[in-house]
Amino acid sequence: MNAFTLLKDDHEKVAGILEKIDGTTERATKGREELFAQLKNELDVHARIEEEILYPVLEEYEETRAISLEAYEEHALVKQLLEELASAPKDDEQWTAKFTVLKENVEHHVEEEEGEMFQKARKVLSEDEIEELGERLQQAKQVQKSAMAG
Template structure:
């Protein structure tokens, strides 16, 4: 599987986790949020370390702007995650904070599946897109495990 197809599959998993967070309460909500947080941390880290630099090497003009926008949206999502992670789920603003995060993530995932996918397919060969996956998965697993340890304290 190449990066573009993998991304679509992974986004489905993230959307399911976000739905689980919204439908859960108490400890289950926190656990679902932490699972989402750890997985997205792994995903974002792998994109930032492996995918985005590769695309930035070859991109120019509008294509480069798409990559830069994806990076900035990661920063925004990471900030919102850190705010929610420090907020008790009993706080009256927790659900509102999560709702904002979900909107940001859904927008970002849609753009990755549309705009970034077009850029990646334009700039990278099928072989390059497939080769990205080995490195991507290694970084993803490593960073996800680190975040899970950090969350558990």
């Protein structure tokens, strides 16, 4: 399993959920709540496996160090917004506004990962390392998902 393929698949899934939430209104809070729970789940697992497996490897190389350190900070911002959105009433205009900011942040972050980060990572890592990272990401994802399912 190629690490970048796995992460891009996750990104695509998240983008789909973001679009769906974007289509909800303050009057359809039930759908909004379900979709948001899905989004938070996906992002929690995804951020965690990147922080545990991918970023620590990329931090070791000069070419990818700065962009990985930046990525942790972007995750922290996204997590903050997710927490605020989780506890705020979903039938409020402010929720919609905050969600838009979250969506923009996630999209920017994904663009940086799939662009600069993965391009530079392909230069410092061998094909085997990329495959091996993919296996580890996949395993960690399964562990996280089953832990969440209880």
